[in-house]
Amino acid sequence: MKKITRRSILTAAPGAIALVALPARAEKQYGPGVTDAEIKIGNTNFYSGPASSYGVIGKTETAFFNMLNEQGGVNGRKITFISYDDAYTPPKTVEQTRKLVESDGVFLIFNSLGTPTNTAVQKYLNQKQVPQLFVGTGATKWGDPKHFPWTIGWQPNYQSEGRIYATYILEQRAESKIAVLYQNDDYGKDYVKGLKDGLGNKAKSMIVAEAPYETTDPTVDSQVVNLKASGADIFYDIAIPKFAAQAIRKTVEIGWKPLHILNSVSNSVGGVLQPAGLDNSKDILSTFYLKDPTDPGWKDDKGYKDWVAFMDKYYPEGDKTNGFTVYAYTIPQTLVQVLKQCGDDLTRENVMKEAANLHDLEPPMLLPGIRVNTSPTDFFPVKQMQMGRFNGERWELFGPIITGEVHD
Amino acid sequence: MTVPPRDTVALAGASPRVLVIAKPSTRQVIIAAAIVAALVIPFVLKSFFVFQLTLVMVYGLAILGLNLLTGFNGQFSLGHSAFYGIGAYTAAILMEQLDLAYYWTLPCAGAVCFVVGFLFGLPALRLQGLYLALATFALATAMPQILKFQPLEPLTGGVQGIVILKPDPPPGVPLDPDQWLYFFTLAVLLMMFASAANLMKSRTGRAIMAIRDHPIAAATMGINTALYKTLTFGVSAFYTGVAGALGAIAIQFVAPDSFTFLLSVSLLVGLVVGGVGSIPGSLFGGVFVLFVPNIAERVSTGLAGAIYGIILLLVIYVMPSGAAGFVRFAAARLQSKGKPR
Numbered sequence: 190m191k192k193i194t195r196r197s198i199l200t201a202a203p204g205a206i207a208l209v210a211l212p213a214r215a216e217k218q219y220g221p222g223v224t225d226a227e228i229k230i231g232n233t234n235f236y237s238g239p240a241s242s243y244g245v246i247g248k249t250e251t252a253f254f255n256m257l258n259e260q261g262g263v264n265g266r267k268i269t270f271i272s273y274d275d276a277y278t279p280p281k282t283v284e285q286t287r288k289l290v291e292s293d294g295v296f297l298i299f300n301s302l303g304t305p306t307n308t309a310v311q312k313y314l315n316q317k318q319v320p321q322l323f324v325g326t327g328a329t330k331w332g333d334p335k336h337f338p339w340t341i342g343w344q345p346n347y348q349s350e351g352r353i354y355a356t357y358i359l360e361q362r363a364e365s366k367i368a369v370l371y372q373n374d375d376y377g378k379d380y381v382k383g384l385k386d387g388l389g390n391k392a393k394s395m396i397v398a399e400a401p402y403e404t405t406d407p408t409v410d411s412q413v414v415n416l417k418a419s420g421a422d423i424f425y426d427i428a429i430p431k432f433a434a435q436a437i438r439k440t441v442e443i444g445w446k447p448l449h450i451l452n453s454v455s456n457s458v459g460g461v462l463q464p465a466g467l468d469n470s471k472d473i474l475s476t477f478y479l480k481d482p483t484d485p486g487w488k489d490d491k492g493y494k495d496w497v498a499f500m501d502k503y504y505p506e507g508d509k510t511n512g513f514t515v516y517a518y519t520i521p522q523t524l525v526q527v528l529k530q531c532g533d534d535l536t537r538e539n540v541m542k543e544a545a546n547l548h549d550l551e552p553p554m555l556l557p558g559i560r561v562n563t564s565p566t567d568f569f570p571v572k573q574m575q576m577g578r579f580n581g582e583r584w585e586l587f588g589p590i591i592t593g594e595v596h597d
Numbered sequence: 598m599t600v601p602p603r604d605t606v607a608l609a610g611a612s613p614r615v616l617v618i619a620k621p622s623t624r625q626v627i628i629a630a631a632i633v634a635a636l637v638i639p640f641v642l643k644s645f646f647v648f649q650l651t652l653v654m655v656y657g658l659a660i661l662g663l664n665l666l667t668g669f670n671g672q673f674s675l676g677h678s679a680f681y682g683i684g685a686y687t688a689a690i691l692m693e694q695l696d697l698a699y700y701w702t703l704p705c706a707g708a709v710c711f712v713v714g715f716l717f718g719l720p721a722l723r724l725q726g727l728y729l730a731l732a733t734f735a736l737a738t739a740m741p742q743i744l745k746f747q748p749l750e751p752l753t754g755g756v757q758g759i760v761i762l763k764p765d766p767p768p769g770v771p772l773d774p775d776q777w778l779y780f781f782t783l784a785v786l787l788m789m790f791a792s793a794a795n796l797m798k799s800r801t802g803r804a805i806m807a808i809r810d811h812p813i814a815a816a817t818m819g820i821n822t823a824l825y826k827t828l829t830f831g832v833s834a835f836y837t838g839v840a841g842a843l844g845a846i847a848i849q850f851v852a853p854d855s856f857t858f859l860l861s862v863s864l865l866v867g868l869v870v871g872g873v874g875s876i877p878g879s880l881f882g883g884v885f886v887l888f889v890p891n892i893a894e895r896v897s898t899g900l901a902g903a904i905y906g907i908i909l910l911l912v913i914y915v916m917p918s919g920a921a922g923f924v925r926f927a928a929a930r931l932q933s934k935g936k937p938r
Contacts, residue, residue, distance in 0.1 A: 236894075237902050238859065248899075274894050274901055279758070279855045280848045284649065284887075291645035305758055305852040312760055312849065373747060374756045403747075 220536040222296030228262075228528065228535065229269045230254075231289030233301040238276030243302055245507065246325065247272045249517035250300065252504035257521070263528045271295060279309035286310040290319055297322055297540055300343070300520055304328045304375070307340075315339045320540050322527070323520055323570070327454075329379050332568035334545070339537075341544050341568045343520055345478055345593070347376060347452075349572050351383020352593035353476055354450050357576060358395075358423060359388065362448065366397040368421030370412055370436060372428060373401040380427040380452055383593070397421050402432060413439040423448045430455045437465035437473070449473045453574070457512070458483065462579060471581045476574040476591075479515050480554050484583060492553025515554050522552040523561055523570060558590040623928075635783055644775040648847070649887060651779045654786045655844045657883030660867040661793055661876065662836030668874035669797060670829040671809030673726060675861045676717075676733030679740040680710050680834040682856030684841025686744065689759040689851045690752055699764045699846050703785065706842035707835045714834020718827035737858040744853035758852030761845065782843055789836060794876050796832075805829055837864075870912055872919025881920035885912070 222229035234247030254270040262268060271293055273285040282301070289295045298314060301307055302325035314321045315337050323343035324331050331342030358365065369384070371377035381399070385392040398419035400412035409432045416424065417440070424447040426436050433455035440449065449472070455461045456475035480487050487493040496518055500509055507514050528535070530543040547570060550561035559573045573592050577584035621629075639647045663677050687709045688702035697705070717736065724732050744753050753759070766777035796802050807815040808822050816822050845851050867882030893904035916923035 236898055272898070274890075274898065276859075276890075277854060278857075278859075279850055279852050280652075280844065283848050283850065284652065287645045287648055291643060305756070305854050308758060308760065309848065309850040309852065374745065 217533045218536050218539070220296055220538075220540075222294050223266070223535040226266060227269055228266050229271065229293065229295045230524075231286070231293060231295035231298045232270065232272040233275040233282050233285050233289075233298075233306065234272055235277045235302060236274040238278070240277040240303070243513065244274075245511055245513045246300075246302060246517040249504055249507060249514045250521055252507070253499070253518055253521045256499055256503045257525065263525055264532065275303075275306055277303055277306060279305050282306040282309050283313065286313065290314075290317060295319075296535070297537065299323060299524055300325045300517075302326070307331070311337060311340055318537060320537055320544065322540070322544060323523060325520075327379075328375060334566060334568045339541060341541075341563070341570070343523065343570050344516075345453075345476075345571050345574055346569060347379035348383035348386070349569065349593035350453060350476055350574060351380045351385075352387035353574055353576070353591045354425065354474075355384050355387020356591055356593070357474075357588075358450075359391070362423060363391075365395065365423045365448070366419070366421040367395050367423040367425055368398040368400075368416035368419050368447070369396060369425045370400050370402065370409060370416060370428060371425075372432070373403050376454075377401065377427050384425060387593070402428070404429070406432075408432075408435050408439075410435065410439050412436075413445070414443060417443055417445040421447060423450065425450050426455075427452045428455060430457065430461045434461050434465040437462070437469050441466070441469040451475045453477065456577075456584070458579075458583065459510070467581055470579050473579045474576055475579075475584070476576050477584065477586065478556055478559055478571055478574045479512065479519065480556060481584065482512065482515055483510050496554055519552045519554045523547070523550065526550055526561075556586070556590070632787070639772075639776040639779050644773060647775045647779050651775070651782050651847050652844070653880070653883040653887050654779075654782045655840050655847060655883070656864070656867060656886045657880040658786055658789060658843065659837045659840035660864055660871060660882040660886070661790065661879035662833045662838075662840060663864050663868050664871075664874065664876070664879050665793060665796075665805075665836060666829055666833035667868060668872075669802070669809060670805050670826065670833075672721070672826065672830065673730045674733040674833070675730050675858070675865065676736035677833075677837050677864050678856050678858060678860035679736045680714060680837040681841035681844070681860060681864075682740050682744065682851075682853075683713055684710050684838030685845035685851045685856065686753060686759075686841075687838070688842035688845045689761050692761050693759050694752070700781070702846070703839050703842050707839045710834040710838025710841075711831045714838075715827055715831035717834075718830030721830060722823055722826055734858070734861075737861045741853040741857055744856070753853075756853060758850060758855075760850050763849050764846060778847055782847070785839065785843060789839065790876060793836070797876070801825075866909065870909070870916075870919055872921025872923075875919065875921030878919050878921030885920075 232247060232250065234244055235241050236244040236247065251270055251272060254268045257263070258267045271289060273289065275282040275285050286298060286301070289298065297320035299322045304326040307321070307324045307326055311321065318339055321340040323341060327344055327346050329346040329348045331340055332346070333340070358367070369381060371381050385396070388395055398416050398421060400416055402409045402412055409428065413436050424440060426433060426449060428436055433451060437449070440447070451473050453476050456477070462470040480490070480493060496515065497509070499518060500507055500514065504514070526547065527540060527543045530546065531539050545563045545565045545568065547561050547563045552561065555571070556575050559571065559575070561570045563570050573590045575586050575590050576588050577586045638650065659677065659681050662680070663674060666672050666674055684706040687706040688699070691697040691702045691705055692699060721729055721732060743749070745756050763774050764778065765774055766772045770777065772780070804815065804820045804825050807818065807820060808825055812822055863886050867886040868879070870885045871880065871882030872878030889908055890901065890905055893908060894901040896904045
């Protein structure tokens with residue numbers, strides 16, 4: 190009989206492993222940061238600095254994962270959520286993200302916030318082949334699987350939204366003239382591009398005036414006056430809250446009564462419409478994809494009630510009128526679905542595969558009918574929105590769920 | 598009249614010459630030991646930490662720039678984030694648009710900043726103390742907006758910023774990119790720290806400090822105060838600009854939001870904590886700027902700002918003249934032990 194030595198075990202080992210591994214191949218495969226009991230997930234957010242009001246998102250997500258872990262985690266694995274502060278400064282994001290990947294050894298980066306901050310680490314993460322999942326920004330560049338296969342967006346991007354308005358205009362007011370006010374940066378230009386792409390060859394004849402503004406301008410009054418002079422009967426208003434409120438006031442002041450389309454960045458009742466005057470804001474149109482927590486219409490909705498229960502138990506100090514908490518409650522649900530689909534094959538490659546393989550997911554705090562869908566060529570998970578009209582008190586949703594896909 | 602070379606250093610108020618014991622002074626031994634340690638570190642630590650140390654050196658260099666102006670010349674600046682940003686953007690634009698090698702961007706960034714700093718120093722001549730602080734503050738707040746300015750967008754990339762490639766080590770050098778960048782930065786740092794030390798030991802350096810200590814007396818001695826002040830502004834901007842270029846190469850990305858007024862404040866904090874008017878102290882400042890916010894965050898995410906404030910207060914309380922002053926004080930205490938008073 191052959192004697193069993195250490196060496197014979199070693200030589201036999203590869204064969205034995207292959208034997209065991211063949212059936213087990215689909216079962217347990219772990220990337221960095223994953224064990225039988227834990228999945229480490231990294232994130233950067235703005236907890237300090239000028240944009241720290243967004244920190245609520247990170248805090249809500251931390252609370253969400255606490256809840257998830259108490260309920261048993263994902264497929265028996267607890268989520269360790271490590272969220273660092275980058276104070277909205279790109280150099281700090283690079284440092285913190287490298288710390289997450291190289292020192293903490295996280296499995297993936299999830300919902301890090303901000304456009305310049307995510308841009309700063311996009312190349313690094315793609316080089317290192319670390320998933321940059323569901324980034325927290327509405328810029329359109331995140332859905333580019335050809336060049337950045339490890340980066341995927343989440344929320345409806347600005348161009349999609351622009352297309353939704355274009356669809357609406359073509360269906361309802363095909364003979365109208367459009368005046369455009371936009372912020373002179375990538376955010377404003379994305380919206381204008383979406384509108385023009387959506388209008389197609391009618392864009393040239395329908396858009397009669399465009400007025401950019403700089404964030405350094407004190408007001409947009411003169412722009413609004415010029416737009417009125419163009420004789421347009423649709424006002425496409427792409428401004429951040431402060432300027433949106435000014436524009437709403439000014440149109441009423443100078444007696445201009447166009448169909449006012451307001452970008453979703455500024456459709457907060459408390460932040461924009463109240464300062465502009467609720468009466469002045471009547472009949473403005475905008476789009477939505479999340480349930481508005483201040484809308485009394487949802488009070489008997491199961492998703493809403495679950496969200497309130499979550500807030501009460503896991504984030505009692507959080508502000509329930511703040512839409513960020515709804516956003517930050519919904520986006521981790523998408524991550525959980527991806528991890529569930531991965532099963533025990535928790536490699537970074539497989540995570541990206543499953544993130545691009547979501548079908549008709551309906552997180553409860555998205556508006557009814559809006560579904561999360563992705564494919565290997567579609568890295569825009571939420572593309573649908575619903576339009577709403579302001580009735581002087583609150584937004585009334587109307588019409589179908591509209592899809593505004595982006596085609597480059 | 599001949600002045601023994603050693604005494605000149607005492608003028609800087611920074612050098613513990615009193616401590617000279619043996620032939621190679623303690624100071625030289627310490628510096629040599631520090632350099633040896635700096636050479637070994639990248640081989641024993643994780644590459645992420647090596648990257649952090651590279652950033653420490655970058656901030657240390659930027660703080661040294663501020664130190665030359667504020668610590669040695671007595672001119673106050675809240676605008677060094679602007680010089681840092683100009684340096685970073687110069688490097689990024691040269692690499693992106695002209696495909697210039699990264700090492701050539703450093704002198705270019707320095708030169709551009711020197712000119713800008715010199716020109717800014719001219720009107721600054723008429724401003725003193727708080728008024729100068731205010732004028733430089735304006736420079737700092739204007740910089741991010743200038744970088745976003747529409748007509749400059751083809752060059753600066755607007756709000757999107759510029760992504761640049763990380764330099765690879767030259768072929769045949771068995772280092773990873775992080776280690777290579779660390780050594781590259783270390784070499785630049787040593788060179789620039791040595792020249793700063795030499796500059797301050799020279800006749801020019803004495804003139805610069807004399808202006809700080811007593812401008813009227815300095816002028817009476819025949820020092821062209823206007824020229825020296827503007828030149829110091831230029832040199833200070835040169836240092837900070839080179840740091841900015843190194844920072845851009847290390848981070849591989851520049852965006853307007855990286856160079857806000859808050860960066861100026863960080864540099865100022867680093868300056869005070871490290872030691873106003875101390876050349877090695879600037880490195881302590883870099884360590885503080887980079888690591889203390891991380892420590893504060895580890896203590897409490899929600900209260901990171903408050904914890905940072907408390908640490909800063911404690912540091913200022915324990916080391917009122919900065920890290921450099923503290924080291925000097927501690928060394929003096931050790932030295933005097935055992936000796937009859």
